[in-house]
Amino acid sequence: QVQLVESGGGLVQAGGSLRLSCAASGRTFSDYAVGWFRQAPGKEREFVAAISRSGTTTYYADSVKGRFTASRDNAKNTVYLQMNSLKPEDTAVYYCAAHYRTVVLRANEYDYWGQGTQVTVSS
Secondary structure: OEEEEEEOOEEEEOOOOEEEEEEEEEOOHHHEEEEEEEEOOOOOOEEEEEEOOOOOOEEEOOOOOOOEEEEEEHHHOEEEEEEOOOOHHHOEEEEEEEEEOOOOOOHHHOOEEOOOEEEEEEO
16 A cells, blocks of 8 residues: 655645645555646546656656656655646646556556645636
């Protein structure tokens, strides 16, 4: 089992920045690739970013490419999502998820999920 807890969400003005954290406990965190997803009211959960076990490989949705950066510190069992130049359309609940060994991009392939953290971007 892997337990994931997101933090760092909040209210920010358009153009601002937030850094989300995903803290893990349980099994060896470095054995897991991590994905970030978001879900806005009335919409399906969508892929945002993913990072490999070592942190050397990252993937991003086109909508956030160049603005968001995923990173991880395996010594601290934590993955981060730095979000810059935020837009109102980034408003959603953000989730981190863990998948054993390989990076995957579809939500239904992930094994473990956090409870989510709300990000609200005002215009």
